[in-house]
Structure formats: structure tokens, C-alpha cells
Amino acid sequence: MSNMLSKKTKYAFHALTYLGKQEERTPVLISQVASKTKVPRKFLESILLDLKKAGILNSKMGKGGGYYLLRDAKDVLLADVIRMFNGPIALLPCVSLNYYEPCEECVDEETCGLNAMMIEVRDEMLKILENKTLADIINAEE
Amino acid sequence: MSNMLSKKTKYAFHALTYLGKQEERTPVLISQVASKTKVPRKFLESILLDLKKAGILNSKMGKGGGYYLLRDAKDVLLADVIRMFNGPIALLPCVSLNYYEPCEECVDEETCGLNAMMIEVRDEMLKILENKTLADIINAEE
DNA sequence: TAATAATCTATAAATTCGATAGAATAACTA
DNA sequence: TAGTTATTCTATCGAATTTATAGATTATTA
Numbered sequence: 155m156s157n158m159l160s161k162k163t164k165y166a167f168h169a170l171t172y173l174g175k176q177e178e179r180t181p182v183l184i185s186q187v188a189s190k191t192k193v194p195r196k197f198l199e200s201i202l203l204d205l206k207k208a209g210i211l212n213s214k215m216g217k218g219g220g221y222y223l224l225r226d227a228k229d230v231l232l233a234d235v236i237r238m239f240n241g242p243i244a245l246l247p248c249v250s251l252n253y254y255e256p257c258e259e260c261v262d263e264e265t266c267g268l269n270a271m272m273i274e275v276r277d278e279m280l281k282i283l284e285n286k287t288l289a290d291i292i293n294a295e296e
Numbered sequence: 297m298s299n300m301l302s303k304k305t306k307y308a309f310h311a312l313t314y315l316g317k318q319e320e321r322t323p324v325l326i327s328q329v330a331s332k333t334k335v336p337r338k339f340l341e342s343i344l345l346d347l348k349k350a351g352i353l354n355s356k357m358g359k360g361g362g363y364y365l366l367r368d369a370k371d372v373l374l375a376d377v378i379r380m381f382n383g384p385i386a387l388l389p390c391v392s393l394n395y396y397e398p399c400e401e402c403v404d405e406e407t408c409g410l411n412a413m414m415i416e417v418r419d420e421m422l423k424i425l426e427n428k429t430l431a432d433i434i435n436a437e438e
Numbered sequence: 439t440a441a442t443a444a445t446c447t448a449t450a451a452a453t454t455c456g457a458t459a460g461a462a463t464a465a466c467t468a
Numbered sequence: 469t470a471g472t473t474a475t476t477c478t479a480t481c482g483a484a485t486t487t488a489t490a491g492a493t494t495a496t497t498a
Contacts, residue, residue, distance in 0.1 A: 325443075
């Protein structure tokens with residue numbers, strides 16, 4: 155019973171924070187990120203790969219390889235990371251902007267009070283999560 | 297992959313809304329609530345029972361029995377229902393007020409930027425969810 | 439006491455989450 | 469160009485949680 159962020163999402167934030175704190179943008183070994191952030195190595199691999207596919211990280215293979223941050227930390231929104239690993243930010247599929255799905259039991263969305271209320275909640279949540287960035291996390295660290 | 301409300305939570309809101317809209321506070325059959333809200337009958341049973349135990353509903357057994365709203369609709373906070381059926385409102389256990397748990401990987405909560413950030417997010421979410429009530433849902437319906 | 443309706447117990451099906459193993463591919467260096 | 473290093477890909481597994489159903493039991497009323 156839980157509405158919270160998955161471990162994967164939390165791990166993603168830890169990894170991003172670690173990479174974002176590097177002075178130079180030189181590749182960092184997966185194994186180094188894993189040991190420093192205490193994220194299980196193999197699990198971390200798939201997380202970093204997803205972040206690469208999303209254009210947030212880049213990687214270099216072979217000797218001297220590893221992962222590094224591609225964007226500026228202030229351009230990585232909390233909402234981006236949450237959507238990627240955790241799914242919708244909205245509390246119900248029927249009010250999700252990016253993952254919309256109608257409710258099976260719903261006769262008419264227009265007159266559903268729950269729908270109306272959850273739209274309000276969603277908009278408030280977006281106000282926060284689309285205005286906070288990885289840079290804010292890193293700043294709070296120092 | 298989802299941060300959303302469970303079906304149980306959504307069903308609870310539907311059932312509460314239906315009961316809250318009754319003119320008189322006379323008992324309504326489980327089967328009537330089930331058919332009107334399209335919530336699976338047996339699943340609904342356990343939801344209504346939980347709401348009774350929480351003091352939000354009351355029930356009457358035998359002929360003419362059923363469930364009815366005990367509190368005033370404006371005194372049923374969205375946050376109450378979500379906490380009961382969905383768990384914490386905070387996005388991480390380490391920033392939850394009602395379900396606090398430390399993170400395994402965390403060396404020091406004081407210096408964790410993610411922790412700091414999620415406290416901000418939590419407080420904003422509580423501002424909304426503790427100020428909206430069942431009455432707001434019902435009003436939005438008309 | 440018969441009918442009605444909530445309550446309790448148990449369990450089954452489906453989905454999601456967290457984690458791991460091993461093979462394949464790419465890049466550097468000597 | 470051979471060998472080493474490190475990312476990338478595929479595939480799967482177990483555990484936990486969520487959703488749903490079935491049947492027996494208890495309380496109430498007429």
C-alpha cells in the first residue's frame with residue numbers, strides 16, 4: 155500500500171545527483187556510481203541506460219568509459235525523471251496529460267466530481283515538479 | 297510503473313461520493329452502491345468496512361440495513377481517504393510524517409539534497425489534500 | 439423463525455517491483 | 469591486430485502487492 159516513488163526512481167535521482175556533482179564532465183564508471191550511491195550495480199545499469207536514451211546522460215564505451223551528464227542540471231526537471239521511471243504524476247489516469255486513459259466505470263467525465271477535483275490536484279503538483287530541477291537537489295546538498 | 301491512486305482508493309471515493317449525495321442518511325444497500333458506482337460488489341464490501349472502522353461510515357445489519365455517511369462531507373479530507381487506502385502522501389518514506397522510514401542507502405538525512413527537496417514537495421501536496429474534502433467532490437458533481 | 443444483509447475468513451489470479459546472470463558489442467591501448 | 473575494459477542487450481526469476489471472488493457466519497427485523 156503505497157503511493158510513493160519506486161526505488162528505481164529514487165535510485166535515478168541519486169545517480170543523477172552524483173553525476174551532476176562531478177567537476178568535469180568526464181565519464182564515470184558504473185561501478186563507481188554504484189558503490190558511491192549504494193545502488194545495486196546491475197539495477198543501476200538499466201537506469202543509466204534509460205537516462206541515456208532520454209538524452210539526459212551520455213556514455214562512452216571501452217577503457218576510460220562510463221556515464222556523464224549531458225544536459226545542464228538546471229534543465230533536468232523533477233517531473234521529467236518521475237514521469238520516466240515512475241509514470242504519471244496525476245493521481246488518476248483519467249486526468250493524466252501524458253498517460254491519459256478513461257476510467258472503465260465512468261459514464262461521463264464532464265460530470266464526475268472526482269475527475270474535476272483530481273485535475274485541480276494535478277495542476278498544483280505540476281506547479282512544483284516542473285519548476286524544481288536536479289540543480290535544486292545538488293544545491294540543497296551543499 | 298505508476299504513482300497513481302490504487303483502484304481501491306478510487307473506489308472508496310466513488311462510494312463515499314454516492315453515499316454523500318443521499319438526501320437522508322438512511323442505510324443504503326452494499327449492492328445498490330456497487331451497481332451505481334460500478335465497483336465490484338465483494339471488493340466494495342471490504343472498502344466500506346474499512347471506512348466504517350475509520351469512523352467515516354456506519355452500517356446497519358438485517359432488513360432495511362446498509363451503509364450511511366456518519367460525518368459531514370466537509371469533514372472528510374481527501375488526505376484522510378488517500379492515507380487510509382493508498383498509504384503515505386509523501387513521495388519518499390524518509391519524508392513521510394505518518395509513515396516515516398529511513399532510507400537504507402542514506403548516510404546522513406541532514407545533507408541529503410533529495411530529502412530536502414522532497415520535504416518541500418510533500419508540504420505543497422499536503423496544502424492541497426488536507427484542504428479539499430468530500431464536499432468539494434460532491435459540489436463539483438452538480 | 440424466516441428472510442435479509444452486513445461481516446468474516448480464505449484464497450486465487452494478475453500485476454508490478456526489485457534484482458541478477460550471462461552473452462554481445464564497442465572502444466581504447468599496447 | 470590482439471587483448472582488455474566497460475557499456476549494452478536479452479532474458480528471466482522470486483517476492484510482494486493489488487484486485488477480485490467464494491462461502492460460511494452473525495446480527496437484525498418483521
